[in-house]
Amino acid sequence: MRIEGLKIDREALLAQALRGAFPDARGRYGPFGGRYVPETLVPALDRLEAGMRAHLHEPGFRAEFESELRTWVGRPTPLTLARELSRRWGAEVWLKREDLAHTGAHKINNSIGQALLAKRLGAKRIVAETGAGQHGVATAAACARLGMPCVVYMGSVDMERQAPNVGRMKLLGAEVVPVTSGDQTLRAAIDEALRDWVSDPDGTYYLIGSAIGPHPYPYLVREFQSVIGLEARAQMLGQAGALPDVAVACVGGGSNAIGLFHPFVKDLGVKLLGLEAGGTGAGLGENAASIAYGTPGVLQGCYSLLLQDPHGQIQETHSVSAGLDYPGVGPEHALLASIGRVTYEGAGDDESLEALAECCQAEGILPAIESAHAFAGAKRFARANPGSRILIGLSGRGDKDMPTLQRTLLKGRL
Numbered sequence: 152m153r154i155e156g157l158k159i160d161r162e163a164l165l166a167q168a169l170r171g172a173f174p175d176a177r178g179r180y181g182p183f184g185g186r187y188v189p190e191t192l193v194p195a196l197d198r199l200e201a202g203m204r205a206h207l208h209e210p211g212f213r214a215e216f217e218s219e220l221r222t223w224v225g226r227p228t229p230l231t232l233a234r235e236l237s238r239r240w241g242a243e244v245w246l247k248r249e250d251l252a253h254t255g256a257h258k259i260n261n262s263i264g265q266a267l268l269a270k271r272l273g274a275k276r277i278v279a280e281t282g283a284g285q286h287g288v289a290t291a292a293a294c295a296r297l298g299m300p301c302v303v304y305m306g307s308v309d310m311e312r313q314a315p316n317v318g319r320m321k322l323l324g325a326e327v328v329p330v331t332s333g334d335q336t337l338r339a340a341i342d343e344a345l346r347d348w349v350s351d352p353d354g355t356y357y358l359i360g361s362a363i364g365p366h367p368y369p370y371l372v373r374e375f376q377s378v379i380g381l382e383a384r385a386q387m388l389g390q391a392g393a394l395p396d397v398a399v400a401c402v403g404g405g406s407n408a409i410g411l412f413h414p415f416v417k418d419l420g421v422k423l424l425g426l427e428a429g430g431t432g433a434g435l436g437e438n439a440a441s442i443a444y445g446t447p448g449v450l451q452g453c454y455s456l457l458l459q460d461p462h463g464q465i466q467e468t469h470s471v472s473a474g475l476d477y478p479g480v481g482p483e484h485a486l487l488a489s490i491g492r493v494t495y496e497g498a499g500d501d502e503s504l505e506a507l508a509e510c511c512q513a514e515g516i517l518p519a520i521e522s523a524h525a526f527a528g529a530k531r532f533a534r535a536n537p538g539s540r541i542l543i544g545l546s547g548r549g550d551k552d553m554p555t556l557q558r559t560l561l562k563g564r565l
């Protein structure tokens with residue numbers, strides 16, 4: 152891995168990571184993270200951080216969050232032994248079933264958590280931005296549940312591409328605002344959501360959907376998503392009688408992966424494997440693998456690894472999976488990569504679609520195309536490590552991907 156121009160004391164940072172020292176008081180994960188935002192946003196972020204410290208670990212808030220997870224989200228999600236994949240791959244394969252969480256993926260854990268926090272902080276409305284639409288749907292659902300108005304900014308190009316999710320958000324009571332400026336996709340939508348937040352930082356809460364953005368968001372999202380790894384760790388001990396040899400997850404911005412990995416970071420016997428979108432190849436614009444091909448820089452208010460040209464222009468990205476098609480990655484992943492605690496690899500479009508088909512046939516489960524990247528990586532690990540015990544984070548279900556699957560896997564077969 153190339154982290155140009157950064158001096159990284161790998162040993163020292165690893166020791167700090169194992170002590171749970173990140174983020175530090177400035178919201179940094181070693182050299183990554185922090186806050187790179189206009190002056191106007193600093194007071195809002197300070198208030199959010201203070202409010203978060205007051206409420207996040209307060210017993211009343213925890214009880215409310217856990218009650219919503221249990222009775223509305225459907226947690227704990229099961230841990231399933233994948234019998235046929237285990238037989239085929241010559242390994243012991245376990246699936247952490249976030250596809251069975253309400254709205255069909257892990258994103259709801261974060262949306263309901265932040266929406267509850269927003270309410271505690273006295274916010275009167277919630278704004279969010281969405282690219283593929285999944286985060287918008289989860290946030291619209293959480294806001295409906297808590298009786299809070301919800302505005303979702305979405306690029307007009309994305310609205311066309313993701314029409315069913317726009318309909319879902321509207322049914323759930325959200326106002327979906329088309330963004331026609333800039334690239335008319337996620338980046339323009341982020342700008343609009345930020346503008347909205349800055350205009351009323353007391354009454355409005357900005358709900359970010361992945362472990363990205365300025366401090367304290369990456370930490371906040373990790374805390375809400377860690378329920379995945381906490382449950383999976385206890386379930387592995389209970390059902391498999393041991394921790395896994397490896398835990399595997401797909402990485403877009405990195406929220407499901409950090410949620411699965413974080414409770415295992417100190418278990419040095421558990422390898423951690425993150426799969427980025429390898430797309431169609433290593434060339435410029437052919438993938439969305441920010442750790443493999445990115446360089447350090449600032450995106451969305453935080454210093455991390457991103458796909459940019461030498462002048463700092465964000466590059467076009469490609470992935471068959473809309474949820475992984477993002478030019479950056481959360482700062483904690485950049486740190487975990489640079490100290491070697493997590494290994495990151497790419498899984499290509501075709502390989503991931505094949506893994507999706509195999510999971511359908513072998514296990515009777517249709518995973519999201521995002522999640523299928525983790526299956527592709529897990530299969531490779533099984534081939535290289537026969538007999539190993541593998542935990543896969545199945546981040547979401549694939550029903551939303553039928554239009555893409557009809558154009559690819561099912562082409563000529565219908």
Ligand SMILES: *Cc1c(COP(=O)(O)O)cnc(C)c1O
Nearest residue numbers: 403404405406407474521546547
């Ligand atoms: C959004 C999404 C992802 C990617 O987001 P992360 O923040 O990297 O987890 C992965 N899987 C599913 C099912 C998603 O909806």
